Amino acid sequence: MPHDHDHDDPFHHEGMSSSGHPYRPDNDQPxxxxxxxxxxxxxxxxxxxxxxxxxxxxxxVLMDARSPxxxxxxxxxxxxxxxxxxxxxxxxxxxxxxxxxxxxxLKLVVVxxxxxxxxxxxxxxxxxxxxxxxxxxxxxxxxxxxxxRTVKEPRAVLREFGLEVPEDVRVQVHDSTADMRYLxxxxxxxxxxxxxxxxxxxxxxxxxxxxVAIPQLP
Amino acid sequence: MTVxxxxxxxxxxxxxxxxxxxxxxxEAVRVKPGxxxxxxxxxxxxxxxxxxxxxxxxxxxxPEELAYHRDxxxxxxxxxxxxTMEEVWGExxxxxxxxxxxxxxxxxxxxxxxx
Numbered sequence: 120m121p122h123d124h125d126h127d128d129p130f131h132h133e134g135m136s137s138s139g140h141p142y143r144p145d146n147d148q149p150x151x152x153x154x155x156x157x158x159x160x161x162x163x164x165x166x167x168x169x170x171x172x173x174x175x176x177x178x179x180v181l182m183d184a185r186s187p188x189x190x191x192x193x194x195x196x197x198x199x200x201x202x203x204x205x206x207x208x209x210x211x212x213x214x215x216x217x218x219x220x221x222x223x224x225l226k227l228v229v230v231x232x233x234x235x236x237x238x239x240x241x242x243x244x245x246x247x248x249x250x251x252x253x254x255x256x257x258x259x260x261x262x263x264x265x266x267x268r269t270v271k272e273p274r275a276v277l278r279e280f281g282l283e284v285p286e287d288v289r290v291q292v293h294d295s296t297a298d299m300r301y302l303x304x305x306x307x308x309x310x311x312x313x314x315x316x317x318x319x320x321x322x323x324x325x326x327x328x329x330x331v332a333i334p335q336l337p
Numbered sequence: 338m339t340v341x342x343x344x345x346x347x348x349x350x351x352x353x354x355x356x357x358x359x360x361x362x363x364e365a366v367r368v369k370p371g372x373x374x375x376x377x378x379x380x381x382x383x384x385x386x387x388x389x390x391x392x393x394x395x396x397x398x399x400p401e402e403l404a405y406h407r408d409x410x411x412x413x414x415x416x417x418x419x420x421t422m423e424e425v426w427g428e429x430x431x432x433x434x435x436x437x438x439x440x441x442x443x444x445x446x447x448x449x450x451x452x
Contacts, residue, residue: 210352226353226394228417243380270382272431290435296378297415297440298397 185254187325189220190302193252194328195319197229198307204231211302215252225251230293231304232333237284238303239277239330241269242295249300253325260329270294280331293330303330310336339387339449340423341365342436346392353395358414358443364390365449366418368441376404379445387449388420391438399442414443 136142150158164170193215197204207214211227227249230238242248243266248256259265268276273290277283284290293301305327311319326332346362360366370385378400393416398409418441423433 208347209349213352228394243382244378270380270437271426271429273435274431286432290432292435292437294380294437294439296380297394297400297442299394299415299417299440 182250182255185251187253187323187328188320189215190249190253190325190328191320191323192218192316193220193302194304194323195316197304198311198319199316204304207304220252223251225249226299227252227302228293228299229302229304230291232306232330234306235287236289236291237277237330238291238293238301239269239273240293240295240301240303241266243267243270244294244296247295247300249302252300252302253328257325277331280326282332303328305334308334308336339365340421340433341387341389342419342421344389344391344419346390351393351395353397355393355396355414356412358393358416360390360393360416360443360446360448362390362392366390366416366441366446367449367451368418369445369447373401375401377401379441380439382425383418383420383439383441386420386424388418388424391417391419394440397442399444415440416443416446417441418446 134142161175165172165175193207196218197207203214203217206217207229208231211229212222212225214229215225215227216222230240232238241260246256246261246266248260250256265276270292273292274284277290295301305323307319308322311322322334322336324332324334327334344363365387366389367387368379368383368385393414395415396412397415399411399413400409403409417438419436419438421433422430422435422437425437
C-alpha cells in the first residue's frame with residue numbers, strides 16, 4: 120500500500136510520499152572537516168572581495184552546462200570531415216575551438232581507435248579528465264579500483280564494462296599524468312553511412328570517449 | 338630485460354611551444370628510478386622502466402615547484418612515453434604487447450643506455 124501512512128502529521132517524512140515514492144532522508148549529519156573548510160575559505164574569499172557569490176555560482180552553472188554532447192559533436196564532425204580529423208589529431212584544443220567550444224585552458228590530445236588499436240584513458244595519480252569538453256567525470260573514473268586496475272589489467276576492466284577487445288587488437292592505455300587531457304576518437308560503426316551530424320553524435324556516449332565502450336547502433 | 342614497443346611517432350609538431358627537447362620521438366628513454374620528496378607526477382609503477390618517446394607535448398611549468406606556490410620555472414619539456422605491459426609488469430602482464438603511455442617531465446628521464 121503506497122499511501123499507507125499517517126495523514127494527520129504534516130511533518131512526518133518517513134515511508135512513502137503522496138506520489139508513492141520513498142522520501143529521501145534529510146541530510147542532517149554534521150558537516151565533515153573538509154565541508155567546513157570549503158565553506159570557511161569560500162566565505163573568507165567573498166568577505167575579502169577576492170570573488171563574489173555570483174561569480175562562484177556562474178562558474179558552477181558553466182560547469183553544469185558542459186556535457187558529453189560537446190565531445191560527441193567533435194567526434195561526429197571528425198567522422199564526416201577527414202581534414203577536420205587531421206587537425207583534431209594534431210591539435211585537439213584548436214580543433215574544438217573551431218566548433219565554438221572554448222577549450223578554456225584545456226590541452227586536448229585526441230587518440231584514434233583503429234582496426235588494430237583500442238585506446239582507453241585513466242588518471243592513476245588523481246582524476247584528470249577533459250572536463251571543459253565532457254563535463255564532470257563519472258564517479259567510477261575517480262575510484263581507486265578503476266585508477267589502479269586500468270594500467271595493470273585493462274582487458275579485465277573493459278570486460279566488466281561489457282567490452283571484449285580481440286586478442287589481435289592492441290590495448291593502448293593513456294595515463295593522464297601531467298598537462299594533457301585525453302579524448303578517444305572511436306571508430307565509426309558500419310551502417311552509419313549518410314547519417315547526419317546529429318544522428319552520428321547520438322551514438323557517441325561519454326564512455327565511448329573515455330574508451331570503456333564503443334558506439335552501438337540503436 | 339627491456340622490452341620496447343614498436344612505435345611510429347605521429348606526423349605533426351608539438352602544439353605547445355618548446356625551447357628544444359633533449360630526447361626525440363622514437364628514442365628509447367628510461368624513467369629515473371627511486372623516490373623524491375614532495376609532489377611528484379611520475380607514477381611509481383613506471384620508475385626505472387624503459388619506453389620510447391611517442392611525442393613531445395611542449396614545455397610546461399614544473400608541478401614539483403607549483404605545488405609549493407613557486408612559479409614552476411624554468412619550464413620543462415613534457416613527453417608522452419610509451420611502455421609495453423611486459424616492460425612494466427613482467428610475467429604478470431595481462432597481454433605482453435599491450436601498451437601504456439604516460440606524460441613524463443624531462444628531468445625524470447634519462448637515455449636508455451645511460452649507466
